Structures are given as C-alpha cells and as structure tokens.
Amino acid sequence: MIRFILRILIAAAGLWLSDRLITGVVVQGVTTLLLAGLLLGVVNAIVRPVVTVLTFPLTLLTLGLFLLVVNAAMIGLVSLIVPGMQVHGLWAGVQAAVVTGVVSWIGQVLLGDAKREE
Template identity: 55%
Template sequence: MLRFIVQFVVTCFGLWLASRIVSGVTFLSDGSLLAAALLLGIANAVVRPILTIVTFPLTIITFGLFLLVVNAAMIGLVASLLGGFVVNGLWAGIGAAIVTGLVSWIAGSFIGEAPRRVQID
C-alpha cells in the first residue's frame, strides 16, 4: 500500500513538472492533477501492457523509441477522459511522457525495488 502511495505522489510530481516545463500540458485545478495521476496509474496498469504487446514489432524496429509514443498515448487517453487535464497534440504528450518518465526513473533510483517475498510451501 505504501508503495502505491509513493508511486502516486511521484506521478503527481511528474505530471505537475510536465505542466510547468512542456507547453501544451495544463491542469485546470489541483483536483484534476490528482485525478490524472490516479487515472494514469490505472491506464498504465491495464491498457499500456496491451498496447506494448500490440506495438512490439514497431518497438523493435525503432529500438524502443516507440514506447515514448505508447506513453504519450496513455497520457493522451487520460487527458481525453478527464476534463481538467489538457494535452495539446502528440508532441506535448511525448514531452510529458519524457518528463514523467525521467521523474519516475530518478525516484525509482532513490526508492529501489520492492522487496521480494519468499513463500515456503
């Protein structure tokens, strides 16, 4: 549960930073920022794995760079579902995906991986 909360806070910070750095990414309120972070977490857990599998050949051909488009699509999906979150175009979505990805990567390097539980039968 704690890990989920930390990931939520990191996503909130990444989206907030993206709205400050990337032109074309805006939030109309703090509540829409929180809702966007929650919806992005759900979209990344449910929809992103499916898109990653479907677009695997393109990901191989582009040496993994197409995953930026998949991440931008997840951010665009959340923006289309949420009225208070605006992403103007593909490049703004890619910029937001880069910023949120970098924030998550940096936070992950400080937090580390979840401890693995050993189950003895």
C-alpha cells in the first residue's frame, strides 16, 4: 500500500515538474496533482497496454518513438478527465510525457524492485 501511494506521489511530482517546465501544461492545485497522479497510474495500467498493442506496427516502424505519442495521449486523456489540468497541443503532451517518464524512472530506481525484497 505504501508503494502504491509513493507511485502516485512520484507521478504527481512528474506532472508538477511538467507544469513548471513546459508552457503548454497547466495543473492547478495540489489536489488536482494528486488526482491526476492517481488517474495517470490507472490509465497507464489499463488503457496504455491496449493502445500499445493496437499501435505496435507503427511503434515498430518508428523504432519505438511512437511510444512517446502514446504516453502523450495518456497524459492528454488524464487532462480531459481531471478538472484543473490542461495540456495544450501534442508537443506539450510529448514534452510532459518525457518529463513525467524521467521522474517516474528516477522514482522507480529509488524505490527499488519489489520482487527482490520478497
């Protein structure tokens, strides 16, 4: 349960950093950040695998770069659902996906692997 909460906080931190660094991303308030972090985790767990499988030929053709567009679409979907979060344009979404991905990667490195701890 603690790891789940930490992952939400890490996703929220990535969205907060995206808000600060990217002019096309706007997130209003801490509550919106936490809700967006939670919803981003749910969307990445449920919707993203389906979209990734459906777009596999395009991902293969672009040598994996299309996954940035998929990640941007997931952030865009979250911004459509969460009031107080806005992503203006595809490039802002791609940049937010890169920033959020890097922050999530750093958080995952810091948290370690749950399977090794068991």
